[in-house]
Structure formats: C-alpha cells, structure tokens
Amino acid sequence: MIIKAPIDLELTQVSGQTSQPPWKYIDDSYSDLVCIDGEPSIFNVKQTDEYVDFTYTGNVSEKTAIENVKKIYDLDFDLDKFYKYLDSYDELKDMSKFCNGLRLFQAKDPFECIISSICSANNSIKRWTKSIDDMKLKWGRNFNDYYSFPNPSNFKELYLDDDEELLNEGNIKNNNLKSCGVGYRAPYMRKASDIFTLEIDLSDIYKMSYDEAFETILEVPGVGPKVADCILLYGFGFRQAFPSDVWIKRIVSYLYFDGKDIKVEKVREFGMDEFGDYAGYVQLYMFHYARMSGLMDKLKK
C-alpha cells in the first residue's frame, strides 16, 4: 500500500545513520527482517512517485505493520513544515534543496543501533555497515535468508579475537568479534552487551528524559558524547539530540561562527539550544547538505 508521506528512500537508506546498515536492495525495493514482539516479518519498501509503497509478509496485523514502518522511516514527521523552518534562516535555507525527502532512519532493533553506533566511532560508513552485516550473517537467526541482529545475551558470549577462540575451541573459524573488522572496539561491544543484560533494561531508556538517557548511555564502554547522541536519536527517537563530530563542528563553525575553531562540546550545546526538537534533523541535513553541495570538500583544506 502507498503511504502518503513524501520521502526519498534511497537517500534515507544510504545516508549512514547508525540505526542499522542499509536494507537489502533488490529490484528497486529495499527489504529487511523486522521482529515485532518476537514475531518475524519481512518488510519491503519501494519508492513510488514521492511516496513509499509498503508490503510485508509475516504473522502480524496490518495495523501493527504500518505503525512499525512509519516509525522506522519516521513517516509521521512533517517535512513540509520542517522545510519552511529551514527556509526561514539564511544559514539553513539551501539545505532542503540538496536533501529533499531525507528522513530519519530509525532503529528496528535498539540493541543493533547501540552496537552500530559504537562501531561507527572513528570509522567509515562503508566499514561499520559491513561489520554489522557480518555479525548478522554469523550470529543472527535466519528467516528466509534475512538475518536478525543477535540479542545482548547471545552477544556477550562471543569471543573477542582469534586468540580467545583458539584457546577455547582449539581452532579458528572466524567466529569472533574482531573477525568482523571492528578492531579495538570488540571489547567495548562485548562489555556493552553485558551491561544491557545485567544493569540497563533497554525499555527503560524510552521512559527517561533526554538528559537522564544521555547520562545513562554514556556509562556504556565505547560510548562518548557523539555516539550517545546517535543512539538516542536513531535508536530511541530523542529528536533534540544533536550528534556532534568533527564534520558537524566544521560545518557549524563555517555557517555560524565565521570559521572559528570551536570545541565539539560547544557545538553540541549550540545545536541543542538553537534548533530544539529539530536538532536531530538539522544535524542530518547539515551533514548531507555539506556532502552534496561541495561544502565538505571546501572545508577539508
């Protein structure tokens, strides 16, 4: 069925949001496994004019399926209103042209988002998405050749590297975290899964205020301010998060501070104060505007 909310699906898929890697792309449509209360379902989305054509298989009601696809692609967000907001500021008014139809790509599995976000730190989009896809293939459950992301209790049992696997198994079958190319992040990930099985209940995060959730998620090893904001934005829908890294710093500095070098921490505060509940979207649009408009190349020097 067509869901009447304008979107650019491809742009949304390839924009590197750390909720998850892009979905499987076959015959102009994107599909992936979505588990709803433990019930596996295959979601399929296809660009039709400016809208999404959505189909699914699995034992879930149509109402529930639609709720979930709307959540993942943030289809209830009013893009037109957001574009009016962008257009009303000199610094932001070019952005909607370069990113038309870009929406938040929200987590279908918050734990997958946490590991993806840890994996994305000091890394490239291409590399972290491949690592996550590798993990799904190795340790996820297979439903018709779609793979779930392993849950925290599966995850904490994984070996870190070849040495540990050899010691325990007597041979190496690349059945360890480092074999997915995550490097020094492997111990962070395993400790993180420990925390989410023992100390933090994922469902509690939804009930917290932004500040409380930020402080809580910062306790997780491998999670600093940037990664915490990605987790809160893409994993838990906290739109007021403004994930700030070197690129956002360069862009904000160029647009608002006359190119002056500012601390990333200040950029985060600035973004949250200035943009409020649009902070997450503005961050997303800034990054892609910079990519598409050539501003990024200009700022490299």
Place this chain on the structure above:
DNA sequence: AACCAGGACTCTG
C-alpha cells in the same frame, strides 16, 4: 609502503 581519517579512552602536566 608510509600515511591518513575517524571518536573514545587513558595518561600526563
């Protein structure tokens, strides 16, 4: 083949 990009963490002053 040496060098660089990318956040979090740890160590130093």
Place this chain on the structure above:
DNA sequence: CAGAGTCCTGGT
C-alpha cells in the same frame, strides 16, 4: 581539568 597520544582498519 585541558591537551596529547594511542587504538584498528581500509583507503590512498
């Protein structure tokens, strides 16, 4: 407390 150095991998 700020600033510097280190971590791993894939790309040049």
